[in-house]
Amino acid sequence: MTADPHTGRSAVHPTVAKAFHALDETGLPWVLLRGEDDLALPSGDVDILVARELLPVLDGLMNGIGLCRVHATGHGSHRFYFGYSDSGELWLKLDIVTEISFGPFQQWRTPLAQGCLERRVRTGELWMPAPADQAWLQLLHLTLDKGEIQPQRQEAARAAAAVASPADRIARYLDQRSGAGTAAELLDLVRAGRFDEAPALAAGLRSGWTSAAPLRTRTLALTNRALRQLSPRLRGRGLVVGVMAPDGAGKTTLLHGLRADFPIPTAYVYMGLWGAGPWDSWLHRVPGGRTGKKMYRALKGGMAARYHRVRGRVVLMDRVAYDALLPGAADSKPKTGVSNSLAVRLAAAPDLLLVLDVPGEVMFSRKGEHTAEILETWRQSYLQLADRLPGSSILDAAQPLDLVQRLATKTVWGRMCPGTPDASEAVPAGEAAALSLHLWRLLDWRFLVPVLQPRSVGYGGSVGPDLMAALHLLDPDAARIPSRRNGTTDGSFEVVLLREPDLQLFEQAAAAVQPGGWMCAQVKRSFLRRTGPRTLAGWKRTFKRRGFDDISVHWHATTLDSPGRLVPTASATAVLDTLSLHKGVRFGLAKAVMARFALVLRLFDVAVPEGTVTGRRPES
Known part of the structure; x- marks a missing residue:
């Protein structure tokens, strides 16, 4: 060794x-x-x-x-x-x-x-x-x-x-x-x-x-x-990774490299909507033939991507339907704009979009197609479009292929496993302050409880190294609460933070909260959960059954890992104000309408995907 x-x-x-x-x-x-x-x-x-x-x-x-x-x-x-x-x-x-x-x-x-x-x-x-x-x-x-x-x-x-x-x-x-x-x-x-x-x-x-x-x-x-004849799969749904760039940027080469390198289940899906086909000469003479081909390819590729995603695979999508949103993709005919919008809806939206950034002259030297000026114009169009699309990440693809693949692998894996920091890389001295700020940012849940400086902190569940380090900044003696079927937890705590706990860990942690202390549970909705609460409303009821009072539910907008806001679900004004910010997001208007409907029916605690439930253990 x-x-x-x-x-x-x-x-x-x-x-x-x-x-x-x-x-x-x-x-x-x-x-x-x-x-x-x-x-x-x-x-x-x-x-x-x-x-x-x-x-x-x-x-x-x-x-x-x-x-x-x-x-x-x-x-x-x-x-x-x-x-x-x-x-x-x-x-x-x-x-x-x-x-x-x-x-x-x-x-x-x-x-x-x-x-x-x-x-x-x-x-x-x-x-x-x-x-x-x-x-x-x-x-x-x-x-x-x-x-x-x-x-x-x-x-x-x-x-x-x-x-x-x-x-x-x-x-x-x-x-x-x-x-x-x-x-x-x-x-x-x-x-x-x-x-x-x-x-x-x-x-x-x-x-x-x-x-x-x-x-x-x-x-x-x-x-x-x-x-063993069944293919290995990821837990839950797989990840759809789309690659978008002009010809010559290296999309297909990168995706085949990722597929060969990844040790986990992957599937390659080609989504070119306008690529040449053997029936083009005949289809172009038929009214609506070109549009029909585009719709067929969008539907076929979208169904394939959705199938592999449900099977728990990483879907590597060569080209994406977002190409239809590029300037010049739609001509002056209204039906073309409609068909392009429909193609975007039929195709599966990527969870992660890799936009390869390569100067026009480099792309021209690789394939010799079009001109360097045209390719540079397309490059700028893709970069502008990337700014508008959710989940996009721009990669410098003018580097050698092995470096591009390494960067892409790190980006994809970071999206799959958010706790993937490269532990072997030392933090430069000049970045120490930024690191501390990042760690304190993980403690936003503190604002949900009235304890400004807790004397003792316990934690449990899916607590990664960054959050663990942040908790030790709050309390150097912060301790993990083990999830055990028998026995009791050593010690008690003024504040306990649980991240995605199961019911057994919750019960163990509840017993470790001091009288007058607080419990914070960061949880996600899961209707397929076999045991325990499936929604934030269910966790709220669990808190009540365990004897906690002053219980509140806060929606994490946008994610559990990096909430843009901690929104109290009991405040209709705060919820509606947050929903108004989603109008510019893809399908955001539809989601906002559904959320408003759940709010009217007083089911928002059931509908909200993830958030924090807090409660206080009574003094006696």
């Missing part, structure tokens, strides 16, 4: 170190199963075993540090989290499990996880399995999972056998499951270097473990094998 020259301790990639720290903050046990020598720049998975009680908050913890979960069915208890490190152009992958299972389809389940967590040992900033546990897990991984001990793994097997003993806990479990003396036989084989006999021993172990419960084992293997 790479060592830090200043401390002499093993180096860990900053994002991985943040993941370990976030797990520590929960107060629940976890261990790094293997790969402690490959953490500076992990070349493979970072394998972690965690307590099952961590599952309700695990996605929020990882997302808060820039790690996005990819759902892959048929892998037992495995959860896969990906992250992107811009400084090293490195994709990170954490493989987190709650049970120890073996076999190519995790069909041989064991009760070993609890014991491994109880016997864990601290090594620097890492929690590792006890040496004997780690040794036996390595040996069983090679025999049951791999079925053989390949030459490149023989040294690791010898090292494990040197530590392991037939009297160890996992060795006794192996003897119990496979027959007395099996553990000693495996150790003798490895220590003697008889690796050519390992496949036969592994086959015997596999056969014995299957025959002990043939129906359950074979059913689990077949089920997991079938489920």
Whole structure:
């Protein structure tokens, strides 16, 4: 493992170190199963075993540090989290499990996880399995999972056998499951270097473990094998990324590069509305033929993008229907303007729009089409249009392709995982004041409670590193409230902030609020939530049932991460004033009308997508 020259301790990639720290903050046990020598720049998975009680908050913890979960069915208890490190152009992958299972389809389940967590040992900033546990897990991984001990793994097997003993806990479990003396036989084989006999021993172990419960084992293997045929997907809806620029800017090359580089599910959709086709000569002679082709392409591309987005994929959209809004896209005929507007409605609106900025002479040198002057005029039109479009980001695409792709990857991943700061980049001294201001900006919720300087602060849920740092500026001793099924929280707090909590964490945190103290819950509406409140109105009722008073609901306009306003939903004037600001946004007028309707029906707390609910715990 790479060592830090200043401390002499093993180096860990900053994002991985943040993941370990976030797990520590929960107060629940976890261990790094293997790969402690490959953490500076992990070349493979970072394998972690965690307590099952961590599952309700695990996605929020990882997302808060820039790690996005990819759902892959048929892998037992495995959860896969990906992250992107811009400084090293490195994709990170954490493989987190709650049970120890073996076999190519995790069909041989064991009760070993609890014991491994109880016997864990601290090594620097890492929690590792006890040496004997780690040794036996390595040996069983090679025999049951791999079925053989390949030459490149023989040294690791010898090292494990040197530590392991037939009297160890996992060795006794192996003897119990496979027959007395099996553990000693495996150790003798490895220590003697008889690796050519390992496949036969592994086959015997596999056969014995299957025959002990043939129906359950074979059913689990077949089920997991079938489920793996389903494509991996992102949680919820995927992200639609559109690329817009004149010819020669490198749109298609960039998107194909992103698709090849991304380790998560992607789909490429071409949305060119006016590109040449084999039927053009015939369509142009038919009245309305050109318009019909444009509508067909907009509808086809829009349906494809929406389908892949629902399937949880990142949609890489080559060209976008916004091209119809460019100056000169519509001629003087009214029907052309109408068809262009309809095309924009039919096509799927991108969640993120990358506008490639390349000087006209550079685009001309790349493709030799049109003229440098014409391309420069188009460039300026695209830049002007980008200023009007939501979710747009302008990229300097005159740089070498690898730099453009790196910048685009960072931009896309930052939109997918807002907590993705490149932890390896140091903050220049001149930016320290700006950083502090940014951190204090994350504490706007303080204005919703009357406590100006809380004596003690607790927090929980999806709290990322930036917000965590801000809370420690407010209270250096701020502590995370773990979400546990049993037990109580250590200590009590004058103010507790929860970010996207589940009901279990809420109950745990409510018990930790001092009499007269305040609870703030930053929550999102989710009608598909399986348990707990689904709306801000539901969270308000939950506060009341838990005995809180002085409860208020504030709408976050525009998002939970960066609210432009904190609007009290009880004030119709404040809500209407905020809604009036949405008229210039795409579909903003329609949304404002629907919101006004919900306000009249007194359902705005149900309709509002995200916000903060606050309440005070009575003195007695």
